[in-house]
Amino acid sequence: MLYLTVISIIVALFFLTRLFFIKREIKRVTNQLTQVNRFQTDKKIDHTFFEKDLEKLASEINQQMDITMQAYAEKRRTENELKQAIANISHDIRTPMTSILGYIQFLESDDLSIGQRNEYMAIVKNGALRLKVLLEDFFELSIIESTDYPLKIESIKLNQLIPEVLVGFYEAFHQRGLEPILQLPEGEITIKADSSAVKRVLENLLSNAIKHSAGNVTIRLEKRQSSVQLTIRNPAGQLTEKDLFLFFDRFYKADKTRTGKGTGLGLSIAKSLMKKMNGNLTAELQGDQLMMKCEWRGK
Incomplete structure (x- = not known):
């Protein structure tokens, strides 16, 4: 009987001690969260705990804090972009x-x-x-970025579509004294996308190239191992890497002196359309050459 009593006391002391440490660690987590919520610190929750389950909880809390901070940063970026967009559209x-x-x-x-x-x-x-034109572009961009924007995904033969679009820019090239250099592979290249959206992307990229190019414009289509890539290249010695970082922002114009030459929404519209089609549109500089690259994954 005495033996059982001693065992019971030891077990009780063990659980009481464990409970004490768990409560102390919970209190420590609570204090740290209180400091974070009151913006007194941005330090994450400590990971070292007596109780392993509390360590897992702290890890999940830290992940949630990361998600919250990213969402807050995105919110601030969106708010700043909206303010800039309102200022730009008001000016325009x-x-x-x-x-x-x-x-x-x-x-x-x-x-x-x-x-x-x-x-x-x-x-x-x-x-x-x-x-x-400004109001139509702004309205189009708002429609494209809505979640229910309709797309008709079908097989598109880019070898045929690109020359069709290019023909419509013959006069624009002629007026600027520029020449389009078309580089198409012999084999047929097909992608899954929305035909009208792809045409709109091409039109916007060609319009941008013609307006700002310092020389002839090269349009190159190629089939890669896991993607199809369309590159529109033109001389643009006035651009910098800073311009590329802001290239697809709404209303952004690298050349601030080109008042009245465009709305600054063309590249934003092209970027949004590519995202809608699960594609990607990027810009990069190679020397004085601006490379606008459209990429579609898969066939």
């Missing part, structure tokens, strides 16, 4: 609107000649068309 709307209103006041004058009146009307029309 205000500039032609001010011009339109100014010339409308001129048009109200009875002293204008027919030539002056026609000139001012042309300026007002151009300003209105610029506003129309």
Whole structure:
């Protein structure tokens, strides 16, 4: 009987001691979390504990803290991007609107000649068309980035699609005195994507290249081991690595002096469309050459 009593006391002391340490460690975790929640520290929870299950809990808490910090950083980045987008769109709307209103006041004058009146009307029309393009691009981007944006995924023969799109830019190349250099493989290259979305991506990339290129534009299509890659290359000595980092931001224009030459949304639209099709669009500099690369994984 005495033996059982002693054993019971030892067992009870063991569990009481274990409970004491567990409660102390729980209190330590609580204190650390309290400091984090009160923004008194950004230090993670200690991993060394008497109880292994508490170590696992601390590890999961730390992972959740990492996720929360990443979400907070993404939230701040998105907020800053939104603020910049609002500032940019306000500027891009205000500039032609001010011009339109100014010339409308001129048009109200009875002293204008027919030539002056026609000139001012042309300026007002151009300003209105610029506003129309800006609002259409902004609306298109917002639709593309919505979760329910419709895509019709089908087999597309890029060897045929690229020349079809390129023909539509003949006059634009001619006006800039540029020549498109088309490099297509002999074999047929097929991808799974949305035909209209791929055309829109190509149109935006070609428009960007023609507007800002310092020389001829090269369009190269190639089949790689696990992907299909389309590269549009053009001389762009004015660009820097800093420009590439911001290239796909909404309204970003590397050349700030090109007022009225575009909305700054074309590359953002192309990037969003590529993501929707599970593809990727990147930009890189090789010397003075800007390389815009579209990549589709698989067939």
